[in-house]
Amino acid sequence: xxxxxxxxxxxxxxxxxxxxxxxxxxNEVIGDLVRVLSGVYDxxxxxxxxxxxxxxxxxxxxxxxxxxxxxxVELVSNFELPKGIEVPTKFRTxxxxxxxxxxxxxxxxxxxxxxxxxxxxxxxxxxxxxxGTWNDTLLIERISQEWTLENWG
Numbered sequence: 001x002x003x004x005x006x007x008x009x010x011x012x013x014x015x016x017x018x019x020x021x022x023x024x025x026x027n028e029v030i031g032d033l034v035r036v037l038s039g040v041y042d043x044x045x046x047x048x049x050x051x052x053x054x055x056x057x058x059x060x061x062x063x064x065x066x067x068x069x070x071x072x073v074e075l076v077s078n079f080e081l082p083k084g085i086e087v088p089t090k091f092r093t094x095x096x097x098x099x100x101x102x103x104x105x106x107x108x109x110x111x112x113x114x115x116x117x118x119x120x121x122x123x124x125x126x127x128x129x130x131x132g133t134w135n136d137t138l139l140i141e142r143i144s145q146e147w148t149l150e151n152w153g
Contacts, residue, residue: 007080010073015144016040023064031133032064052079058149059088061133072136091131
């Protein structure tokens with residue numbers, strides 16, 4: 001199978017329509033990082049560059065290579081990452097109690113993997129992408145439900 005290239009754009013079929021992700025990088029420990037691009041479409045847009053150049057919904061780690069091999073995603077093109085795009089250096093994850101109630105957040109530094117416990121998120125922290133790796137079921141579910149950073153938690 002061909003190697004992943006930074007900028008590869010993949011189509012993902014969801015219950016709401018076709019969505020798109022763009023491969024950003026591979027981290028040796030946690031895997032592939034993708035941009036989840038805005039919008040869900042009835043059919044593939046004629047000009048994908050318009051979607052690529054809009055700010056992403058969020059970044060998430062997702063096993064692109066495995067998903068491609070299993071035909072869960074389809075490679076449709078390769079575009080340069082938009083100018084000014086920055087790979088996040090901080091992510092966030094929920095802290096839950098034993099009953100599944102949200103009790104706080106961890107802010108994870110991507111370079112050091114240090115976690116900082118936060119009880120309440122600042123406006124800036126609310127815009128941090130999720131920490132962890134999503135499988136195809138979760139990715140498709142979240143896209144279909146129009147999940148966003150703003151409505152998380």
